[in-house]
Amino acid sequence: MGVSVKKLKSIAFDLDTKALQEHYTKGDWHNAYNDIAAFLDKQHFTHSQGSVYDSTTKFSDDGLGKLIEKMNSELTWLAHCIKSIRGYDQPVMIDYTLQLKDSITQDLTLEKTKKSLTKRTHKRN
Structure with missing residues (x-):
């Protein structure tokens, strides 16, 4: 089995606003972005810009995948509204x-x- 290297990660996502209006049931659909921010904040991510969040702790690729699955289970509307969600190693910036x-x-x-x-x-x- 290969060694799973942990690195600082970033998550970038794009939501379908029409789908949010249909599937987000906790009031104003704009709050969906706040829900994602609150979830990621608890998981040691900081808001970078737009819909990009950077981790402050290291994750393996598998660990990041599990984190995204956990976010989907807590934010039940997410899978219906996501256009894309990508995780990547933080570049030297x-x-x-x-x-x-x-x-x-x-x-x-x-x-x-x-x-x-x-x-x-x-x-x-």
Whole structure:
């Protein structure tokens, strides 16, 4: 038998909103996304973006499959409403968000400095 390697995983899914309107019976069908988030949160996943969740603990491929089966048994409407659900090893990812935000801050600071210098120059003339 092969060794089952555990790695950080991600889950990405797409739901059929028309099917949700028919099969989700706990009020507003938009809450289905909250139900998935709550389930995955209890299983050590964090919301990454859209319908993508990243694990904070390691899973084997089989372990992730069992987790998805457990989610399906708890969220009985899920199988009727899923367009796709994929699990994959988390890629090595670099978050450039702060770099971009810092560049905006630097540009604004430079712009303010230029305006300030321009005002001083005009006052002297």
